Amino acid sequence: MLTKRIIPCLDIKNGRTVKGVNFVDLKDAGDPVELAKKYTETGADELVFLDISATEERRKTLIPLVREVAKAINIPFTVGGGISSVEDVKLLLQNGADKISINSSAVKNPKLITELAKEFGSQCVVVAIDAKEIDGQWKVHLMGGKTATERDVFEWANEVEQRGAGEILFTSMNNDGTKKGFANEALAKLSETVNIPIIASGGAGTMQHVADAFINGKADAALAASIFHFQEIEIPELKRFLKLNNLAIRL
Secondary structure, X not given: OOOEEEEEEEEEEOOEEEEEEOOEEEEEEXXXXXXXXXXHHOOOOOEEEEEOOOOOOOOOOOHHHHHHHHHHOOOOEEEEOOOOOHHHHHHHHHOOOOEEEEOHHHHXXXXXXXXXXXXXXXXXXXXXXXXXXXXXXXEEEEOOOOEEEEEEHHHHHHHHHHOOOOEEEEEEOOOOOOOOOOOHHHHHHHHHHOOOOEXXXXXXXXXHHHHHHHHOOOOOXXXXXXXXXXXXXXXXXXXXXXXXXXXXXXX
């Protein structure tokens, strides 16, 4: 049985880690390099770094900061934000990223997924899907959640897999930052739709919420931010809890 993964997320704006609710009202959550070091030392399985305003500001990801974070950790490292070409990915991999995450650029140019998978391998390509449930329909959103599209999340997930993505990072905008739990029904449906791993994001508030994302949501990994950044839950404590719930987890 594959072990479930716990992944802290560093949402980066102006070089600092930030956290909001439903993608707005961002608050400072600390220095990304210090947080990255701490998470490596306390047993995080992977780390995600998202430059959340790069696409909107039409600039590339902050390479010097990516390099600094990469030096501070020894776990798989995924970087996203402002990526729109093979060259962008090459630069990030040269500076310490193991995987990259694309969202807006993938929706606007789906061939990019195929190009990146061919050039770097599917294991390197994570497609992030920022999703919002509107009148019972899950729709894809772009530009850090600011731009709605008519694309159905599950149809898009299927296309993403067919084009060669190795993993999907699914964030429920309805649940993000609310600490009321993950969108488990949508996650479970997603896991029935595709055969690639799904990272659940948006809504972690308790250890039980993480367990539920694995048990009910059928997720392969759980990503969280504020519960870790503000020391509400420590990773070793969470992993022990998950183990007690008979989940395969690396302690």
